[in-house]
Amino acid sequence: MEVQRNVPLKKHTTFQIGGPANYFLAARNKEELIEALNFAKEKGVAPLIIGGGSNLLISDKGYGGVAIKVQNAEIEIEGENVLAGAGLLLSSLVKRSFEKNLSGMEWAAGIPGTIGGAVAGNAGAFNGEMADSVERVEAYDIKAGKIIDMTREECRFGYRSSIFKNNSNLVILSAALKLEEGSGDNILQKIEANLQYRREKHPKEPSAGSCFKNISVEELPEGFFDKFPETKESVRNGILPAAFLIHSCGLKGEKIGSAQVSSVHPNFIVNLNGASAGDVLELISFVKKKIEEKYGLKLQEEIKILDNNS
Numbered sequence: 001m002e003v004q005r006n007v008p009l010k011k012h013t014t015f016q017i018g019g020p021a022n023y024f025l026a027a028r029n030k031e032e033l034i035e036a037l038n039f040a041k042e043k044g045v046a047p048l049i050i051g052g053g054s055n056l057l058i059s060d061k062g063y064g065g066v067a068i069k070v071q072n073a074e075i076e077i078e079g080e081n082v083l084a085g086a087g088l089l090l091s092s093l094v095k096r097s098f099e100k101n102l103s104g105m106e107w108a109a110g111i112p113g114t115i116g117g118a119v120a121g122n123a124g125a126f127n128g129e130m131a132d133s134v135e136r137v138e139a140y141d142i143k144a145g146k147i148i149d150m151t152r153e154e155c156r157f158g159y160r161s162s163i164f165k166n167n168s169n170l171v172i173l174s175a176a177l178k179l180e181e182g183s184g185d186n187i188l189q190k191i192e193a194n195l196q197y198r199r200e201k202h203p204k205e206p207s208a209g210s211c212f213k214n215i216s217v218e219e220l221p222e223g224f225f226d227k228f229p230e231t232k233e234s235v236r237n238g239i240l241p242a243a244f245l246i247h248s249c250g251l252k253g254e255k256i257g258s259a260q261v262s263s264v265h266p267n268f269i270v271n272l273n274g275a276s277a278g279d280v281l282e283l284i285s286f287v288k289k290k291i292e293e294k295y296g297l298k299l300q301e302e303i304k305i306l307d308n309n310s
């Protein structure tokens with residue numbers, strides 16, 4: 001496996017933002033992924049794991065350690081059981097499942113990430129999420145230097161989170177999923193409807209998807225809806241959308257440098273043309289400040305920010 005130096009990470013993120021990685025390795029199979037992780041261990045640094053780079057904001061100064069691009073994209077399907085390499089694109093999984101008349105992954109159509117990134121962040125949309133289908137995860141425990149097999153419960157899935165999200169010691173190698181036999185026509189219809197929704201409602205400019213987590217109604221302070229009755233009608237499935245709060249603060253289209261709160265979907269921050277990570281971070285702070293001033297709520301980022309040295 002080739003060890004590359006000073007590779008611009010903006011080429012590997014959908015935000016098209018990110019300075020150079022000191023070391024960069026692309027792992028095309030499980031063995032190479034483990035070799036790359038051991039290379040980082042020898043260098044004494046935590047690796048930066050990149051799947052599709054579609055949920056990541058990387059500092060303009062880049063990453064001083066070892067960045068590893070996960071590309072082990074094997075897939076095996078037996079009946080309703082799917083074994084997918086961490087580097088398999090969600091779009092490939094959606095396509096292959098449809099070809100086998102397997103239902104359960106339609107919600108993921110149009111999400112530009114990998115299985116590893118989707119499991120780590122428990123990606124979800126249209127009332128579906130990764131945790132619904134994951135049976136087991138094969139992970140590499142860097143400290144122990146061994147492969148471990150984890151049950152769904154051990155993955156500790158939560159809303160856009162899992163044990164992997166903030167644990168740089170555990171790297172997902174593959175995931176075993178259980179899907180359900182379905183009708184090809186129904187599966188295709190759902191996939192097309194979801195893709196159509198994304199084409200209409202999501203911005204075209206580079207981004208990392210939804211920037212902030214939605215807020216569960218259960219987490220709201222007592223009396224919130226008495227104080228802000230206008231927010232109540234935006235609640236869907238027990239969730240107060242961050243997009244509604246941002247929109248209602250008049251922040252749609254707000255710009256700092258070349259970063260903008262999308263005028264199409266206010267929970268997306270987009271890179272208009274050459275935005276820096278600094279622009280995006282300033283805009284994130286600005287949005288959070290405005291939401292806190294108006295509603296007394298602290299928005300939390302859904303995107304993973306790597307800003308260790310900027």
Ligand SMILES: Cc1cc2nc3c(=O)[nH]c(=O)nc-3n(C[C@H](O)[C@H](O)[C@H](O)COP(=O)(O)OP(=O)(O)OC[C@H]3O[C@@H](n4cnc5c(N)ncnc54)[C@H](O)[C@@H]3O)c2cc1C
Nearest residue numbers: 051052053054055113114116117118120123124125172209
């Ligand atoms: C236009 C657009 C629309 C989107 N829509 C949605 C949506 O509807 N729902 C949704 O949930 N998300 C959405 N996203 C965000 C993103 O695509 C998903 O969260 C996706 O699952 C991230 O996968 P990734 O491979 O790109 O992860 P990356 O961005 O590469 O990584 C994200 C995090 O996961 C970690 N990670 C990646 N691979 C591994 C691994 N193998 N082992 C351990 N950790 C790993 C990374 O280190 C990082 O911390 C959208 C993004 C865009 C740009």
